[in-house]
Amino acid sequence: MAEARCERVRMWRWRRSPLRRRCDLVEAWVVLAGWVIALVCGVVAGLAAVGAVERAAEEQRERSRQVSAVLMEDTVGKAPARVPADYRVWAKVRWTGPDGRTHTDEARVMPDIRKGAAVEVWTDDSGRITSEPLSGSEITLHSASGGTLAALCASGAVLGCLWGVRQLMERRRLDQWEAEWARIDTRNGWKTG
Numbered sequence: 434m435a436e437a438r439c440e441r442v443r444m445w446r447w448r449r450s451p452l453r454r455r456c457d458l459v460e461a462w463v464v465l466a467g468w469v470i471a472l473v474c475g476v477v478a479g480l481a482a483v484g485a486v487e488r489a490a491e492e493q494r495e496r497s498r499q500v501s502a503v504l505m506e507d508t509v510g511k512a513p514a515r516v517p518a519d520y521r522v523w524a525k526v527r528w529t530g531p532d533g534r535t536h537t538d539e540a541r542v543m544p545d546i547r548k549g550a551a552v553e554v555w556t557d558d559s560g561r562i563t564s565e566p567l568s569g570s571e572i573t574l575h576s577a578s579g580g581t582l583a584a585l586c587a588s589g590a591v592l593g594c595l596w597g598v599r600q601l602m603e604r605r606r607l608d609q610w611e612a613e614w615a616r617i618d619t620r621n622g623w624k625t626g
Contacts, residue, residue: 530560
């Protein structure tokens with residue numbers, strides 16, 4: 434016995450056919466519009482996120498300055514900082530801020546340095562210790578990953594809404610089919626199923 438093959442007809446919702454319903458054509462337009470909107474929203478959200486990350490990094494770079502500080506304790510034998518990829522250690526340092534006041538705080542410094550040595554630390558406008566500003570390659574990496582994530586989230590939200598609309602359309606189509614079957618079955622006063 435030969436196996437029946439069912440060929441897949443592409444773009445069937447767009448072709449004229451006596452079997453195509455109005456809701457099929459509406460669904461085709463909804464899907465096309467949904468994908469276009471998802472693409473546009475993804476691009477806009479991605480570019481906005483890239484701009485925001487780059488602006489934030491530039492603001493951090495403008496507010497930060499590197500100052501020379503004096504180490505107030507030995508770092509010999511100290512355990513590394515809490516971050517696994519960081520080999521530096523926490524130590525108390527003293528420096529003079531741009532306003533001329535002397536500040537004291539903890540900063541991450543290289544290990545095995547003696548008390549009184551000069552170390553470089555990064556401070557903000559108010560003289561507080563801050564992290565080193567991002568380099569150019571780090572800004573590129575952060576902005577690319579942030580833009581990609583924002584684009585995927587925006588597109589995913591639109592496609593999720595599209596999926597919900599298609600589910601509602603499918604439910605409506607099944608209700609229409611059920612009503613038509615009921616009308617055909619009861620025309621002659623008997624049921625086929």
